[in-house]
Amino acid sequence: MNASQPPRQPAPTVPYIATWSAEERSAGPVVLRADGRGIAYRDEVPHDRDAEGVLWMRSGLARGRGKPSFGAVHPARQRRAMRLLLCQVCAEPADRDAEGVLWLLGDDRDDWPGWPEEMGATHPPICRPCALVSLRLCPYLRRGHAVYRVASPEVAGAHGMLFAPSPDPASPRPVPLGPALLPYDGPLTPWLLAAQLSVRLHHCTPTTL
DSSP states (O other): OOTTSOOOOOOOSSOTTEEETTSOEEOOOEEEOTTSSSEEETTOOGGGBOTTOOEEOEEOOOTTSSOEEEEEEOHHHHHHHHHHTBOTTTOSBOOEETTEEEEEEEOOTTSSTTTTTTOEEOSOOOOHHHHHHHHHHOHHHHTOEEEEEEEEEEEEEEEEEEEEOOSOTTOOSOEEEEEEEEETTSTTGGGEEEEEEEEEEEEEEEOOO
């Protein structure tokens, strides 16, 4: 945060992207698209798909009602935070300086050479005060974390449940194959029921809090 920005309020204890118990999430039922080349909702409406044409998991909007589920990410709020580069905890603009936007990552540097460059991240960026609170409260981050500035984050794809056509001709309903992270331009993306937007991290610079 630079000197011209107003001071932040204390970080909330429940992240903006967390789902609350009053917010029902729905993964279906999905059906074959009319052209047979992907999935759809039988009662689909325009806002069920994003600008790239990917179908999204439906979820209620009742933030703050009931109990928070820290392990369940709210699809609509996660997508909004990613596209607008908002802090995943407080929903204010994420911390940014000359080197880029602040990202707090679990330390998975052994996954491939060059990590996290070109990584597809599904956790939105963060502001510095919320990052410090997250390090105190999040068991996953306490096991290992890394802090980076990302100069060129790029919306690249989505993570969700991948479906396939039913092998039984008498049952046209698509069958779930499992979770997948797919690029927007991938051949299987029409078969994805998205739950989280993926941003590819370009030009990453390690930093500290």
